[in-house]
Amino acid sequence: xxxxxxxxxxxxxxxxxxxxxxxxxxxxxxxxxxxxxxxxxxxxxxxxxxxxxxxxxxxxxxxxxxxxxxxxxxxxxxxxxxxxxxxxxxxxxxxxxxxxxxxxxxxxxxxxxxxxxxxxxxxxxxxxxxxxxxxxxxxxxxxxxxxxxxxxxxxxxxxxxxxxxxxxxxxxxxxxxxxxxxxxxxxxxxxxxxxxxxxxxxxxxxxxxxxxxxxxxxxxxxxxxxxxxxxxxxxxxxxxxxxxxxxxxxxxxxxxxxxxxxxxxxxxxxxxxxxxxxxxxxxxxxxxxxxxxxxxxxxxxxxxxxxx
Amino acid sequence: xxxxxxxxxxxxxxxxxxxxxxxxxxxxxxxxxxxxxxxxxxxxxxxxxxxxxxxxxxxxxxxxxxxxxxxxxxxxxxxxxxxxxxxxxxxxxxxxxxxxxxxxxxxxxxxxxxxxxxxxxxxxxxxxxxxxxxxxxxxxxxxxxxxxxxxxxxxxxxxxxxxxxxxxxxxxxxxxxxxxxxxxxxxxxxxxxxxxxxxxxxxxxxxxxxxxxxxxxxxxxxxxxxxxxxxxxxxxxxxxxxxxxxxxxxx
Numbered sequence: 388x389x390x391x392x393x394x395x396x397x398x399x400x401x402x403x404x405x406x407x408x409x410x411x412x413x414x415x416x417x418x419x420x421x422x423x424x425x426x427x428x429x430x431x432x433x434x435x436x437x438x439x440x441x442x443x444x445x446x447x448x449x450x451x452x453x454x455x456x457x458x459x460x461x462x463x464x465x466x467x468x469x470x471x472x473x474x475x476x477x478x479x480x481x482x483x484x485x486x487x488x489x490x491x492x493x494x495x496x497x498x499x500x501x502x503x504x505x506x507x508x509x510x511x512x513x514x515x516x517x518x519x520x521x522x523x524x525x526x527x528x529x530x531x532x533x534x535x536x537x538x539x540x541x542x543x544x545x546x547x548x549x550x551x552x553x554x555x556x557x558x559x560x561x562x563x564x565x566x567x568x569x570x571x572x573x574x575x576x577x578x579x580x581x582x583x584x585x586x587x588x589x590x591x592x593x594x595x596x597x598x599x600x601x602x603x604x605x606x607x608x609x610x611x612x613x614x615x616x617x618x619x620x621x622x623x624x625x626x627x628x629x630x631x632x633x634x635x636x637x638x639x640x641x642x643x644x645x646x647x648x649x650x651x652x653x654x655x656x657x658x659x660x661x662x663x664x665x666x667x668x669x670x671x672x673x674x675x676x677x678x679x680x681x682x683x684x685x686x687x688x689x690x691x692x693x694x695x
Numbered sequence: 696x697x698x699x700x701x702x703x704x705x706x707x708x709x710x711x712x713x714x715x716x717x718x719x720x721x722x723x724x725x726x727x728x729x730x731x732x733x734x735x736x737x738x739x740x741x742x743x744x745x746x747x748x749x750x751x752x753x754x755x756x757x758x759x760x761x762x763x764x765x766x767x768x769x770x771x772x773x774x775x776x777x778x779x780x781x782x783x784x785x786x787x788x789x790x791x792x793x794x795x796x797x798x799x800x801x802x803x804x805x806x807x808x809x810x811x812x813x814x815x816x817x818x819x820x821x822x823x824x825x826x827x828x829x830x831x832x833x834x835x836x837x838x839x840x841x842x843x844x845x846x847x848x849x850x851x852x853x854x855x856x857x858x859x860x861x862x863x864x865x866x867x868x869x870x871x872x873x874x875x876x877x878x879x880x881x882x883x884x885x886x887x888x889x890x891x892x893x894x895x896x897x898x899x900x901x902x903x904x905x906x907x908x909x910x911x912x913x914x915x916x917x918x919x920x921x922x923x924x925x926x927x928x929x930x931x932x933x934x935x936x937x938x939x940x941x942x943x944x945x946x
Binding site for chain 1: 728781792837845874905910912923928935936945
Protein backbone atom coordinates (compact mmCIF):
# COMPACT_ATOMS: atom_id res chain seq x y z
CA UNK A 388 0.00 0.00 0.00
CA UNK A 389 1.67 3.18 -1.21
CA UNK A 390 1.17 6.29 0.87
CA UNK A 391 1.84 9.85 -0.26
CA UNK A 392 3.77 11.88 2.31
CA UNK A 393 2.53 15.48 2.18
CA UNK A 394 5.75 17.23 3.24
CA UNK A 395 8.37 14.88 1.78
CA UNK A 396 6.28 14.85 -1.45
CA UNK A 397 7.18 11.25 -2.22
CA UNK A 398 5.06 8.13 -2.27
CA UNK A 399 6.43 5.23 -0.19
CA UNK A 400 5.01 1.88 0.85
CA UNK A 401 3.29 2.29 4.23
CA UNK A 402 4.32 -1.19 5.43
CA UNK A 403 7.95 -0.44 4.59
CA UNK A 404 7.77 2.63 6.85
CA UNK A 405 6.01 0.67 9.62
CA UNK A 406 8.74 -1.95 9.26
CA UNK A 407 11.53 0.63 9.50
CA UNK A 408 9.90 2.09 12.60
CA UNK A 409 9.57 -1.43 13.96
CA UNK A 410 13.25 -2.30 13.46
CA UNK A 411 14.38 0.92 15.08
CA UNK A 412 11.85 0.50 17.91
CA UNK A 413 13.05 -3.07 18.43
CA UNK A 414 16.66 -1.91 18.79
CA UNK A 415 15.69 1.00 21.02
CA UNK A 416 13.71 -1.33 23.28
CA UNK A 417 16.58 -3.79 23.35
CA UNK A 418 19.49 -1.40 23.91
CA UNK A 419 17.76 1.56 25.54
CA UNK A 420 18.78 4.07 22.85
CA UNK A 421 16.47 6.38 20.91
CA UNK A 422 17.46 4.88 17.58
CA UNK A 423 17.74 8.22 15.82
CA UNK A 424 21.19 7.32 14.49
CA UNK A 425 19.53 4.52 12.52
CA UNK A 426 16.28 6.12 11.43
CA UNK A 427 17.85 9.07 9.58
CA UNK A 428 20.16 6.98 7.32
CA UNK A 429 17.34 4.45 6.74
CA UNK A 430 14.92 7.19 5.67
CA UNK A 431 17.53 8.63 3.31
CA UNK A 432 17.97 5.15 1.88
CA UNK A 433 14.27 4.73 1.03
CA UNK A 434 14.18 8.10 -0.73
CA UNK A 435 13.06 10.66 1.85
CA UNK A 436 14.79 14.03 1.27
CA UNK A 437 17.60 14.71 3.83
CA UNK A 438 15.92 17.72 5.46
CA UNK A 439 12.69 15.79 6.06
CA UNK A 440 14.57 12.71 7.28
CA UNK A 441 16.48 14.65 9.94
CA UNK A 442 13.49 16.69 11.20
CA UNK A 443 11.03 13.79 11.20
CA UNK A 444 13.62 11.49 12.80
CA UNK A 445 13.80 13.94 15.72
CA UNK A 446 10.00 13.81 16.06
CA UNK A 447 10.06 10.02 16.16
CA UNK A 448 12.70 10.02 18.90
CA UNK A 449 10.37 12.17 21.06
CA UNK A 450 7.77 9.39 21.06
CA UNK A 451 10.16 6.55 21.91
CA UNK A 452 11.83 8.63 24.64
CA UNK A 453 8.50 9.49 26.30
CA UNK A 454 7.58 5.83 26.28
CA UNK A 455 10.91 4.96 27.90
CA UNK A 456 10.98 7.76 30.49
CA UNK A 457 7.57 6.77 31.88
CA UNK A 458 8.94 3.32 32.69
CA UNK A 459 12.05 4.87 34.30
CA UNK A 460 10.00 7.30 36.41
CA UNK A 461 8.26 4.36 38.07
CA UNK A 462 11.71 3.06 39.07
CA UNK A 463 12.77 6.52 40.33
CA UNK A 464 15.46 6.46 37.68
CA UNK A 465 15.19 10.11 36.59
CA UNK A 466 17.30 12.90 38.14
CA UNK A 467 15.11 15.86 37.23
CA UNK A 468 17.53 18.49 38.52
CA UNK A 469 20.39 17.08 36.45
CA UNK A 470 17.99 16.76 33.53
CA UNK A 471 17.13 20.46 33.73
CA UNK A 472 20.78 21.52 33.79
CA UNK A 473 21.47 19.30 30.75
CA UNK A 474 18.41 20.83 29.10
CA UNK A 475 19.53 24.45 29.42
CA UNK A 476 22.71 23.51 27.60
CA UNK A 477 20.70 21.35 25.19
CA UNK A 478 18.43 24.18 24.05
CA UNK A 479 21.39 26.43 23.35
CA UNK A 480 23.12 23.67 21.39
CA UNK A 481 20.02 22.80 19.41
CA UNK A 482 19.38 26.46 18.55
CA UNK A 483 22.90 26.82 17.16
CA UNK A 484 22.62 23.43 15.42
CA UNK A 485 19.46 24.35 13.51
CA UNK A 486 21.11 27.59 12.33
CA UNK A 487 24.22 25.71 11.20
CA UNK A 488 21.96 23.18 9.45
CA UNK A 489 20.23 25.97 7.49
CA UNK A 490 23.58 27.58 6.68
CA UNK A 491 25.11 24.32 5.45
CA UNK A 492 21.99 23.62 3.36
CA UNK A 493 22.43 26.98 1.65
CA UNK A 494 26.09 26.17 0.98
CA UNK A 495 25.14 22.79 -0.50
CA UNK A 496 27.35 20.93 1.98
CA UNK A 497 24.65 19.61 4.32
CA UNK A 498 24.94 16.01 3.07
CA UNK A 499 28.68 16.02 3.64
CA UNK A 500 28.31 17.64 7.05
CA UNK A 501 25.68 15.14 8.20
CA UNK A 502 27.70 12.21 6.84
CA UNK A 503 30.93 13.39 8.46
CA UNK A 504 29.17 13.86 11.81
CA UNK A 505 27.82 10.32 11.57
CA UNK A 506 31.16 8.76 10.66
CA UNK A 507 33.01 10.67 13.36
CA UNK A 508 30.63 10.23 16.29
CA UNK A 509 29.30 6.77 15.53
CA UNK A 510 32.80 5.50 14.77
CA UNK A 511 34.21 6.95 17.98
CA UNK A 512 31.42 5.83 20.29
CA UNK A 513 31.10 2.45 18.57
CA UNK A 514 34.82 1.74 18.91
CA UNK A 515 34.87 2.79 22.57
CA UNK A 516 31.79 0.72 23.38
CA UNK A 517 33.16 -2.28 21.50
CA UNK A 518 36.49 -2.15 23.36
CA UNK A 519 34.82 -1.71 26.73
CA UNK A 520 32.25 -4.48 26.30
CA UNK A 521 34.80 -6.93 24.89
CA UNK A 522 36.95 -6.39 27.99
CA UNK A 523 33.90 -6.91 30.21
CA UNK A 524 32.95 -10.07 28.34
CA UNK A 525 36.48 -11.49 28.59
CA UNK A 526 36.58 -10.68 32.29
CA UNK A 527 33.30 -12.50 32.82
CA UNK A 528 34.72 -15.54 30.99
CA UNK A 529 37.76 -15.69 33.29
CA UNK A 530 36.14 -17.41 36.22
CA UNK A 531 37.34 -16.28 39.60
CA UNK A 532 38.93 -13.07 38.36
CA UNK A 533 37.89 -10.18 40.56
CA UNK A 534 35.89 -7.43 38.94
CA UNK A 535 37.76 -4.11 39.12
CA UNK A 536 36.50 -1.79 41.81
CA UNK A 537 35.21 1.47 40.43
CA UNK A 538 34.58 4.11 43.06
CA UNK A 539 31.33 5.97 42.54
CA UNK A 540 32.92 9.20 43.72
CA UNK A 541 36.17 9.34 41.88
CA UNK A 542 37.30 12.97 42.11
CA UNK A 543 38.48 14.39 38.80
CA UNK A 544 38.97 17.86 37.33
CA UNK A 545 35.19 17.98 36.89
CA UNK A 546 34.76 18.39 40.63
CA UNK A 547 36.98 21.49 40.91
CA UNK A 548 34.90 23.83 38.71
CA UNK A 549 32.79 26.73 40.06
CA UNK A 550 28.96 26.89 40.37
CA UNK A 551 28.64 23.71 42.40
CA UNK A 552 25.18 22.27 42.84
CA UNK A 553 23.70 19.33 44.73
CA UNK A 554 22.06 16.57 42.67
CA UNK A 555 20.33 14.45 45.30
CA UNK A 556 18.97 11.63 43.10
CA UNK A 557 22.40 11.07 41.61
CA UNK A 558 24.14 11.63 44.94
CA UNK A 559 26.49 14.20 43.41
CA UNK A 560 27.77 17.64 44.40
CA UNK A 561 29.40 19.04 41.26
CA UNK A 562 29.62 22.15 39.11
CA UNK A 563 26.77 22.78 36.64
CA UNK A 564 29.23 23.63 33.86
CA UNK A 565 30.18 20.11 32.67
CA UNK A 566 26.56 18.85 32.44
CA UNK A 567 25.50 22.06 30.66
CA UNK A 568 28.37 21.68 28.17
CA UNK A 569 27.54 18.02 27.54
CA UNK A 570 23.87 19.00 27.06
CA UNK A 571 24.88 21.68 24.53
CA UNK A 572 26.96 19.22 22.53
CA UNK A 573 24.11 16.73 22.43
CA UNK A 574 21.59 19.43 21.46
CA UNK A 575 23.82 20.48 18.59
CA UNK A 576 24.14 16.91 17.30
CA UNK A 577 20.41 16.39 17.67
CA UNK A 578 19.72 19.27 15.32
CA UNK A 579 22.35 18.22 12.77
CA UNK A 580 21.92 14.45 12.79
CA UNK A 581 18.27 14.07 13.82
CA UNK A 582 19.37 11.96 16.76
CA UNK A 583 18.53 12.13 20.46
CA UNK A 584 22.17 11.75 21.41
CA UNK A 585 21.62 8.98 23.97
CA UNK A 586 24.61 7.12 22.61
CA UNK A 587 26.83 10.05 23.63
CA UNK A 588 24.91 11.18 26.70
CA UNK A 589 24.91 7.82 28.49
CA UNK A 590 28.69 7.24 28.44
CA UNK A 591 29.33 10.93 29.20
CA UNK A 592 27.12 10.78 32.30
CA UNK A 593 28.77 7.62 33.58
CA UNK A 594 32.41 8.36 32.83
CA UNK A 595 32.61 12.18 32.92
CA UNK A 596 30.05 13.10 35.55
CA UNK A 597 30.30 9.89 37.59
CA UNK A 598 26.52 9.43 37.83
CA UNK A 599 25.23 6.08 39.10
CA UNK A 600 24.10 3.79 36.24
CA UNK A 601 20.67 3.46 37.89
CA UNK A 602 19.66 7.03 36.97
CA UNK A 603 21.61 7.43 33.72
CA UNK A 604 19.14 5.96 31.22
CA UNK A 605 16.09 7.73 32.68
CA UNK A 606 17.81 11.11 32.95
CA UNK A 607 19.22 10.86 29.44
CA UNK A 608 15.77 10.00 28.07
CA UNK A 609 14.25 12.92 30.00
CA UNK A 610 16.70 15.37 28.46
CA UNK A 611 16.31 13.79 24.98
CA UNK A 612 12.51 14.32 25.00
CA UNK A 613 12.92 18.05 25.36
CA UNK A 614 15.92 18.52 23.10
CA UNK A 615 14.40 16.53 20.23
CA UNK A 616 11.04 18.21 20.88
CA UNK A 617 12.70 21.62 20.63
CA UNK A 618 14.59 20.51 17.51
CA UNK A 619 11.33 19.33 15.93
CA UNK A 620 9.67 22.70 16.51
CA UNK A 621 12.73 24.63 15.29
CA UNK A 622 12.80 22.58 12.07
CA UNK A 623 9.02 22.98 11.67
CA UNK A 624 9.38 26.76 11.90
CA UNK A 625 12.66 27.26 10.02
CA UNK A 626 12.33 24.82 7.15
CA UNK A 627 8.85 23.16 7.31
CA UNK A 628 10.46 19.74 7.01
CA UNK A 629 8.58 17.76 9.69
CA UNK A 630 6.32 15.23 7.97
CA UNK A 631 3.58 14.28 10.40
CA UNK A 632 2.29 11.44 8.24
CA UNK A 633 5.76 9.91 8.05
CA UNK A 634 6.34 10.40 11.78
CA UNK A 635 2.99 8.75 12.58
CA UNK A 636 3.85 5.58 10.62
CA UNK A 637 7.35 5.38 12.11
CA UNK A 638 6.00 5.84 15.63
CA UNK A 639 3.31 3.18 15.18
CA UNK A 640 5.91 0.68 13.98
CA UNK A 641 8.32 1.84 16.66
CA UNK A 642 6.08 1.33 19.70
CA UNK A 643 5.34 -2.27 18.66
CA UNK A 644 9.01 -3.00 17.93
CA UNK A 645 10.07 -1.46 21.26
CA UNK A 646 7.90 -3.89 23.22
CA UNK A 647 9.34 -6.92 21.46
CA UNK A 648 12.87 -5.57 21.87
CA UNK A 649 12.43 -4.82 25.58
CA UNK A 650 11.20 -8.38 26.20
CA UNK A 651 14.05 -9.95 24.29
CA UNK A 652 16.64 -7.85 26.09
CA UNK A 653 15.81 -9.48 29.46
CA UNK A 654 17.09 -12.80 28.09
CA UNK A 655 20.52 -11.44 27.14
CA UNK A 656 23.48 -10.35 29.27
CA UNK A 657 24.30 -6.63 29.53
CA UNK A 658 27.76 -7.14 27.99
CA UNK A 659 26.32 -9.10 25.07
CA UNK A 660 23.79 -6.35 24.44
CA UNK A 661 26.48 -3.67 24.51
CA UNK A 662 28.75 -5.55 22.13
CA UNK A 663 25.87 -6.06 19.68
CA UNK A 664 24.96 -2.38 19.85
CA UNK A 665 28.63 -1.49 19.32
CA UNK A 666 28.78 -3.68 16.19
CA UNK A 667 25.58 -2.10 14.88
CA UNK A 668 26.88 1.44 15.47
CA UNK A 669 30.21 0.60 13.81
CA UNK A 670 28.46 -0.93 10.80
CA UNK A 671 26.36 2.18 10.20
CA UNK A 672 29.44 4.38 10.55
CA UNK A 673 31.47 2.17 8.19
CA UNK A 674 28.71 2.18 5.56
CA UNK A 675 28.50 5.99 5.59
CA UNK A 676 32.29 6.30 5.47
CA UNK A 677 32.37 4.09 2.36
CA UNK A 678 29.83 6.37 0.66
CA UNK A 679 32.18 9.29 1.23
CA UNK A 680 35.32 7.52 0.06
CA UNK A 681 34.14 5.58 -2.99
CA UNK A 682 33.40 7.34 -6.24
CA UNK A 683 29.63 7.82 -6.47
CA UNK A 684 27.86 6.43 -9.55
CA UNK A 685 26.33 9.84 -10.27
CA UNK A 686 28.56 12.85 -9.62
CA UNK A 687 25.78 15.38 -10.12
CA UNK A 688 22.90 16.16 -7.77
CA UNK A 689 19.85 18.28 -8.45
CA UNK A 690 18.35 20.41 -5.69
CA UNK A 691 15.07 22.15 -6.47
CA UNK A 692 15.07 25.80 -5.49
CA UNK A 693 12.20 28.18 -4.98
CA UNK A 694 9.54 28.80 -7.55
CA UNK A 695 10.71 31.65 -9.80
CA UNK B 696 -21.25 43.39 -49.92
CA UNK B 697 -21.68 41.04 -46.96
CA UNK B 698 -22.20 38.14 -49.32
CA UNK B 699 -18.98 39.04 -51.11
CA UNK B 700 -17.10 39.16 -47.80
CA UNK B 701 -18.35 35.73 -46.79
CA UNK B 702 -17.33 34.38 -50.15
CA UNK B 703 -13.91 35.92 -49.77
CA UNK B 704 -13.48 34.42 -46.29
CA UNK B 705 -14.59 31.01 -47.48
CA UNK B 706 -12.05 31.15 -50.27
CA UNK B 707 -9.09 32.43 -48.27
CA UNK B 708 -9.53 30.59 -44.93
CA UNK B 709 -8.52 27.11 -46.17
CA UNK B 710 -5.33 28.52 -47.59
CA UNK B 711 -4.22 29.68 -44.10
CA UNK B 712 -5.31 26.69 -42.02
CA UNK B 713 -7.13 23.92 -43.67
CA UNK B 714 -6.28 21.58 -40.81
CA UNK B 715 -7.27 22.48 -37.25
CA UNK B 716 -7.03 20.66 -33.96
CA UNK B 717 -9.82 19.54 -31.61
CA UNK B 718 -8.83 17.84 -28.37
CA UNK B 719 -9.92 16.58 -24.98
CA UNK B 720 -8.52 15.16 -21.74
CA UNK B 721 -9.89 12.27 -19.71
CA UNK B 722 -9.59 14.46 -16.62
CA UNK B 723 -8.49 18.01 -15.94
CA UNK B 724 -8.03 17.61 -12.19
CA UNK B 725 -5.72 15.27 -10.31
CA UNK B 726 -6.15 15.01 -6.56
CA UNK B 727 -3.21 13.87 -4.49
CA UNK B 728 -4.69 12.01 -1.57
CA UNK B 729 -2.94 9.79 1.00
CA UNK B 730 -3.14 6.70 -1.21
CA UNK B 731 -2.18 8.52 -4.42
CA UNK B 732 -0.07 6.23 -6.56
CA UNK B 733 0.25 8.07 -9.82
CA UNK B 734 -2.42 8.73 -12.38
CA UNK B 735 -2.89 8.10 -16.06
CA UNK B 736 -4.29 10.80 -18.30
CA UNK B 737 -5.82 10.02 -21.64
CA UNK B 738 -5.29 12.79 -24.18
CA UNK B 739 -7.29 12.47 -27.37
CA UNK B 740 -8.25 14.60 -30.30
CA UNK B 741 -9.06 14.90 -33.97
CA UNK B 742 -7.98 16.93 -36.96
CA UNK B 743 -10.77 19.04 -38.41
CA UNK B 744 -10.51 19.88 -42.07
CA UNK B 745 -12.88 21.33 -44.67
CA UNK B 746 -11.11 19.75 -47.62
CA UNK B 747 -9.60 16.29 -48.20
CA UNK B 748 -6.24 15.72 -46.54
CA UNK B 749 -3.50 17.16 -48.77
CA UNK B 750 -0.92 14.93 -50.39
CA UNK B 751 2.71 15.16 -49.43
CA UNK B 752 4.32 14.57 -46.05
CA UNK B 753 2.11 12.65 -43.55
CA UNK B 754 0.37 14.28 -40.64
CA UNK B 755 2.21 13.96 -37.33
CA UNK B 756 1.11 14.70 -33.75
CA UNK B 757 3.17 15.76 -30.73
CA UNK B 758 1.72 15.93 -27.22
CA UNK B 759 3.67 17.44 -24.32
CA UNK B 760 2.76 17.57 -20.62
CA UNK B 761 4.72 20.05 -18.52
CA UNK B 762 4.70 20.30 -14.72
CA UNK B 763 5.31 23.52 -12.77
CA UNK B 764 8.84 24.92 -13.21
CA UNK B 765 11.23 25.70 -10.40
CA UNK B 766 14.70 27.08 -10.18
CA UNK B 767 17.35 24.43 -9.61
CA UNK B 768 20.85 24.09 -8.32
CA UNK B 769 22.92 21.36 -9.96
CA UNK B 770 26.02 20.38 -8.02
CA UNK B 771 28.98 18.28 -9.02
CA UNK B 772 30.98 16.16 -6.60
CA UNK B 773 34.74 16.21 -6.78
CA UNK B 774 37.37 14.36 -4.83
CA UNK B 775 39.00 16.56 -2.22
CA UNK B 776 41.49 14.98 0.19
CA UNK B 777 40.06 11.54 -0.51
CA UNK B 778 36.47 12.54 0.17
CA UNK B 779 33.80 13.11 -2.45
CA UNK B 780 32.10 16.43 -1.83
CA UNK B 781 30.09 19.03 -3.75
CA UNK B 782 32.46 21.53 -5.32
CA UNK B 783 31.03 23.39 -8.30
CA UNK B 784 27.42 24.25 -9.01
CA UNK B 785 25.23 25.75 -11.71
CA UNK B 786 21.93 27.54 -11.15
CA UNK B 787 19.15 26.90 -13.63
CA UNK B 788 16.51 29.65 -13.78
CA UNK B 789 13.61 27.33 -14.48
CA UNK B 790 13.18 23.68 -15.33
CA UNK B 791 9.88 21.78 -15.27
CA UNK B 792 9.39 19.34 -12.40
CA UNK B 793 7.79 16.96 -14.90
CA UNK B 794 7.96 16.84 -18.67
CA UNK B 795 6.66 14.21 -21.06
CA UNK B 796 6.76 14.25 -24.84
CA UNK B 797 4.66 11.78 -26.83
CA UNK B 798 4.85 11.65 -30.61
CA UNK B 799 3.67 9.68 -33.62
CA UNK B 800 7.22 9.21 -34.93
CA UNK B 801 10.90 9.99 -34.24
CA UNK B 802 11.18 13.58 -33.02
CA UNK B 803 14.13 14.53 -35.22
CA UNK B 804 12.21 13.24 -38.23
CA UNK B 805 8.91 15.07 -37.70
CA UNK B 806 10.04 18.34 -36.08
CA UNK B 807 12.31 20.90 -37.69
CA UNK B 808 14.92 22.72 -35.62
CA UNK B 809 13.38 26.14 -36.13
CA UNK B 810 9.92 24.96 -35.08
CA UNK B 811 11.45 23.39 -31.95
CA UNK B 812 13.08 26.73 -31.12
CA UNK B 813 9.81 28.56 -31.66
CA UNK B 814 7.53 26.21 -29.73
CA UNK B 815 9.96 24.81 -27.10
CA UNK B 816 9.11 21.15 -27.58
CA UNK B 817 12.19 19.01 -26.86
CA UNK B 818 13.62 18.71 -23.33
CA UNK B 819 16.66 20.99 -23.86
CA UNK B 820 14.26 23.67 -25.08
CA UNK B 821 12.15 23.69 -21.90
CA UNK B 822 15.12 24.04 -19.52
CA UNK B 823 15.82 27.72 -19.11
CA UNK B 824 19.47 28.24 -18.25
CA UNK B 825 20.91 31.58 -19.25
CA UNK B 826 24.49 32.64 -18.63
CA UNK B 827 25.54 29.43 -16.90
CA UNK B 828 28.88 29.24 -18.67
CA UNK B 829 30.34 31.74 -16.17
CA UNK B 830 29.30 29.67 -13.17
CA UNK B 831 31.39 26.56 -13.71
CA UNK B 832 33.70 24.85 -16.14
CA UNK B 833 31.92 22.58 -18.61
CA UNK B 834 28.54 24.12 -17.76
CA UNK B 835 26.73 22.14 -20.50
CA UNK B 836 27.69 18.94 -18.62
CA UNK B 837 25.48 20.10 -15.76
CA UNK B 838 22.45 20.53 -18.01
CA UNK B 839 23.12 17.12 -19.54
CA UNK B 840 23.33 15.63 -16.05
CA UNK B 841 20.01 17.26 -15.14
CA UNK B 842 18.36 15.63 -18.16
CA UNK B 843 20.00 12.27 -17.42
CA UNK B 844 18.95 12.29 -13.74
CA UNK B 845 15.40 13.33 -14.46
CA UNK B 846 15.04 10.82 -17.29
CA UNK B 847 16.23 8.11 -14.87
CA UNK B 848 13.69 9.24 -12.27
CA UNK B 849 10.97 9.19 -14.97
CA UNK B 850 10.34 12.84 -14.27
CA UNK B 851 11.23 13.53 -17.87
CA UNK B 852 10.23 11.10 -20.54
CA UNK B 853 10.30 10.89 -24.29
CA UNK B 854 7.78 8.44 -25.73
CA UNK B 855 8.30 8.48 -29.48
CA UNK B 856 5.62 6.64 -31.51
CA UNK B 857 3.30 6.42 -28.49
CA UNK B 858 0.60 8.58 -30.07
CA UNK B 859 -1.80 6.44 -32.07
CA UNK B 860 -3.09 8.18 -35.16
CA UNK B 861 -5.92 6.74 -37.27
CA UNK B 862 -6.65 7.87 -40.83
CA UNK B 863 -4.67 11.07 -40.30
CA UNK B 864 -7.67 12.25 -38.25
CA UNK B 865 -8.18 10.67 -34.84
CA UNK B 866 -5.38 10.39 -32.31
CA UNK B 867 -4.95 9.37 -28.68
CA UNK B 868 -2.15 8.84 -26.14
CA UNK B 869 -1.85 7.94 -22.46
CA UNK B 870 0.50 9.88 -20.23
CA UNK B 871 1.31 8.39 -16.83
CA UNK B 872 1.84 10.92 -14.07
CA UNK B 873 4.23 9.53 -11.42
CA UNK B 874 3.47 9.18 -7.71
CA UNK B 875 5.97 11.87 -6.68
CA UNK B 876 4.08 14.70 -8.35
CA UNK B 877 4.65 18.33 -7.52
CA UNK B 878 1.53 20.40 -6.96
CA UNK B 879 0.53 22.94 -9.57
CA UNK B 880 -0.93 23.41 -13.01
CA UNK B 881 0.27 20.94 -15.61
CA UNK B 882 0.27 22.36 -19.12
CA UNK B 883 -0.77 20.00 -21.90
CA UNK B 884 0.23 21.14 -25.40
CA UNK B 885 -0.83 19.45 -28.61
CA UNK B 886 0.79 20.06 -32.01
CA UNK B 887 -0.09 18.81 -35.45
CA UNK B 888 2.67 18.97 -38.04
CA UNK B 889 3.39 18.21 -41.65
CA UNK B 890 6.89 18.12 -43.06
CA UNK B 891 8.40 19.43 -39.82
CA UNK B 892 6.16 22.51 -39.73
CA UNK B 893 3.57 23.11 -37.00
CA UNK B 894 0.09 23.58 -38.50
CA UNK B 895 -1.95 24.11 -35.37
CA UNK B 896 -1.49 23.95 -31.59
CA UNK B 897 -3.74 23.77 -28.57
CA UNK B 898 -3.09 24.21 -24.87
CA UNK B 899 -4.98 22.74 -21.91
CA UNK B 900 -4.42 22.62 -18.17
CA UNK B 901 -4.55 19.81 -15.64
CA UNK B 902 -4.82 21.07 -12.07
CA UNK B 903 -2.83 18.84 -9.71
CA UNK B 904 -3.72 19.51 -6.08
CA UNK B 905 -3.20 17.85 -2.76
CA UNK B 906 -6.54 16.92 -1.24
CA UNK B 907 -8.01 15.82 2.07
CA UNK B 908 -5.52 15.14 4.86
CA UNK B 909 -2.51 15.84 2.62
CA UNK B 910 -3.89 19.29 1.83
CA UNK B 911 -4.65 19.98 5.49
CA UNK B 912 -1.20 18.93 6.77
CA UNK B 913 0.66 20.77 4.03
CA UNK B 914 -1.25 24.00 4.59
CA UNK B 915 -0.87 23.75 8.34
CA UNK B 916 2.89 23.15 8.07
CA UNK B 917 3.35 26.26 5.92
CA UNK B 918 0.78 28.63 7.38
CA UNK B 919 0.99 27.75 11.07
CA UNK B 920 4.46 26.24 11.50
CA UNK B 921 4.54 26.67 15.29
CA UNK B 922 1.13 25.05 15.77
CA UNK B 923 2.15 22.26 13.38
CA UNK B 924 5.36 21.60 15.31
CA UNK B 925 3.47 21.52 18.61
CA UNK B 926 0.86 19.18 17.12
CA UNK B 927 3.61 16.82 15.91
CA UNK B 928 4.96 16.71 19.45
CA UNK B 929 1.51 16.11 20.95
CA UNK B 930 1.03 13.21 18.55
CA UNK B 931 4.44 11.80 19.53
CA UNK B 932 3.68 12.26 23.24
CA UNK B 933 0.27 10.56 23.03
CA UNK B 934 1.74 7.67 21.03
CA UNK B 935 4.64 7.31 23.48
CA UNK B 936 2.35 7.37 26.51
CA UNK B 937 -0.13 4.96 24.92
CA UNK B 938 2.69 2.54 24.15
CA UNK B 939 3.92 2.50 27.73
CA UNK B 940 0.34 2.18 29.05
CA UNK B 941 -0.39 -0.69 26.66
CA UNK B 942 2.87 -2.37 27.67
CA UNK B 943 1.90 -2.22 31.36
CA UNK B 944 -1.57 -3.54 30.54
CA UNK B 945 -0.16 -6.50 28.61
CA UNK B 946 2.10 -7.38 31.53
